[in-house]
Amino acid sequence: MKKLAIFVVFSLFLFFLPFPSFAQVGVGITSYSIPLRGNVGDVYNVNFGVMNPSIYTIKVKVYPQCDNCINEVKLFGFKLFDDEEVLDEYFKLDKEIVDVPPGTTQQNAVPITIKFAPKLVIKKNLVFYTPEWLNFFIRYANKGYAGSFKIPYFTLLIGTRDFKGRIVAEILSYDGMKPGVIPSVASTLEVHVRGMPFESFVFLVLMIILIIVVILRRIGFHRVSSSISKLVKRKKS
Amino acid sequence: MQVEEKILFCLIVFLGIASLASMTMGQTNVASGPINASISQPISITASGNLTTGIFFTNGSTIGVQYPITDVTIKNNATANYWGSGYGTEYWVQSGSSNKINITIYFTACDDLKNSTLNAYINLTWNAGEGAFFGNGTTATTPSLNVTQDYAFKKVPNWALVGSKVDAGNYIYLRFWLDPWPNNAPSAIYNTTYKILAVEYGTYPGSASC
Numbered sequence: 001m002k003k004l005a006i007f008v009v010f011s012l013f014l015f016f017l018p019f020p021s022f023a024q025v026g027v028g029i030t031s032y033s034i035p036l037r038g039n040v041g042d043v044y045n046v047n048f049g050v051m052n053p054s055i056y057t058i059k060v061k062v063y064p065q066c067d068n069c070i071n072e073v074k075l076f077g078f079k080l081f082d083d084e085e086v087l088d089e090y091f092k093l094d095k096e097i098v099d100v101p102p103g104t105t106q107q108n109a110v111p112i113t114i115k116f117a118p119k120l121v122i123k124k125n126l127v128f129y130t131p132e133w134l135n136f137f138i139r140y141a142n143k144g145y146a147g148s149f150k151i152p153y154f155t156l157l158i159g160t161r162d163f164k165g166r167i168v169a170e171i172l173s174y175d176g177m178k179p180g181v182i183p184s185v186a187s188t189l190e191v192h193v194r195g196m197p198f199e200s201f202v203f204l205v206l207m208i209i210l211i212i213v214v215i216l217r218r219i220g221f222h223r224v225s226s227s228i229s230k231l232v233k234r235k236k237s
Numbered sequence: 238m239q240v241e242e243k244i245l246f247c248l249i250v251f252l253g254i255a256s257l258a259s260m261t262m263g264q265t266n267v268a269s270g271p272i273n274a275s276i277s278q279p280i281s282i283t284a285s286g287n288l289t290t291g292i293f294f295t296n297g298s299t300i301g302v303q304y305p306i307t308d309v310t311i312k313n314n315a316t317a318n319y320w321g322s323g324y325g326t327e328y329w330v331q332s333g334s335s336n337k338i339n340i341t342i343y344f345t346a347c348d349d350l351k352n353s354t355l356n357a358y359i360n361l362t363w364n365a366g367e368g369a370f371f372g373n374g375t376t377a378t379t380p381s382l383n384v385t386q387d388y389a390f391k392k393v394p395n396w397a398l399v400g401s402k403v404d405a406g407n408y409i410y411l412r413f414w415l416d417p418w419p420n421n422a423p424s425a426i427y428n429t430t431y432k433i434l435a436v437e438y439g440t441y442p443g444s445a446s447c
Contacts, residue, residue, distance in 0.1 A: 025289040028281020180291020
């Protein structure tokens with residue numbers, strides 16, 4: 001009788017154990033659309049939360065995706081390289097990976113802050129794609145070479161920029177286990193940034209030219225040219 | 238004073254006046270009070286336990302247990318295709334009940350099924366009626382096999398559309414089949430990672446990446 005009772009209790013214990021293989025796992029974002037609008041120099045924060053409708057703690061990766069951040073640069077119809085925008089120059093997420101407790105709803109969602117702070121001088125990348133005949137030699141030295149390389153450069157943010165994309169929340173693990181199929185949700189992201197107007201840029205350039213001319217007039221063109229020639233002579237000697 | 242210096246001086250005076258005006262104009266003493274609203278429009282999904290565990294293709298039409306596939310010329314079932322009550326599927330994705338919008342659900346595979354040791358592949362994508370396929374429906378028994386390209390698996394950067402305009406709280410039930418190609422793939426275990434993405438109905442899912 002005692003053995004039967006122990007067997008029943010043990011069976012019930014096994015029955016109520018949370019079998020992770022049958023755990024429903026989900027993820028959510030508290031806002032299905034996130035618009036970011038502003039001018040260069042504006043600084044503000046936008047908050048959203050990550051939800052977890054499942055009964056296990058989930059580790060979630062949150063990242064932005066852009067649909068129109070890469071522009072092809074062509075010459076006579078031939079693609080030379082890609083010009084890539086860097087989203088970090090416009091906004092940043094304060095966390096990339098968050099642990100979300102079970103049963104997290106809209107009310108107690110784990111907060112993520114987007115700091116929107118577009119800069120006047122922004123970093124961009126030129127992406128060059130190497131031909132396959134060259135990739136063979138590069139991969140001989142570097143097996144992980146993806147067939148392209150980036151050269152960063154800085155430029156002024158002139159005119160407006162409109163980016164479309166999404167903020168994705170993707171499950172990395174639930175209770176420490178990697179899911180076989182990875183659920184993710186995406187919130188639509190729209191970014192509209194107004195940089196320096198083109199007219200202001202022209203004005204700035206004219207001002208700089210004017211200042212240079214005034215300085216040269218004050219000092220005298222002949223003195224500048226003679227000091228340059230002296231410098232050249234010194235280097236030669 | 239030279240002409241350029243005069244122009245520069247005028248411009249500096251003009252800019253000074255403009256900045257002073259922008260600082261002072263429009264500043265009026267008005268009492269202000271806060272006006273505040275908090276809006277929450279969530280988007281969420283839940284995947285079934287069997288889907289979260291993974292899609293395990295088994296031999297023929299075996300239910301619940303994964304056996305090695307011996308016939309590579311037929312559409313082999315995933316283990317939970319008919320594992321539910323009334324032979325319903327145990328694979329589903331539910332749109333969150335608190336969603337205020339309809340969602341669209343996409344799937345993609347990170348790669349073909351791969352055995353890293355052998356560096357051998359079983360292709361998932363469409364090849365003249367071969368590959369991996371999904372069936373979808375709004376009840377557990379309705380997903381059926383459609384050997385068409387629309388129902389074939391896709392891999393990055395493409396998404397396969399599995400559920401369009403899914404209302405809050407509604408389910409999309411799924412079944413999966415595999416007709417491996419090439420047929421002379423060496424005996425081994427092959428695997429890959431599979432992703433689900435939910436976006437607002439009518440919006441672009443973007444390029445898939447892993």
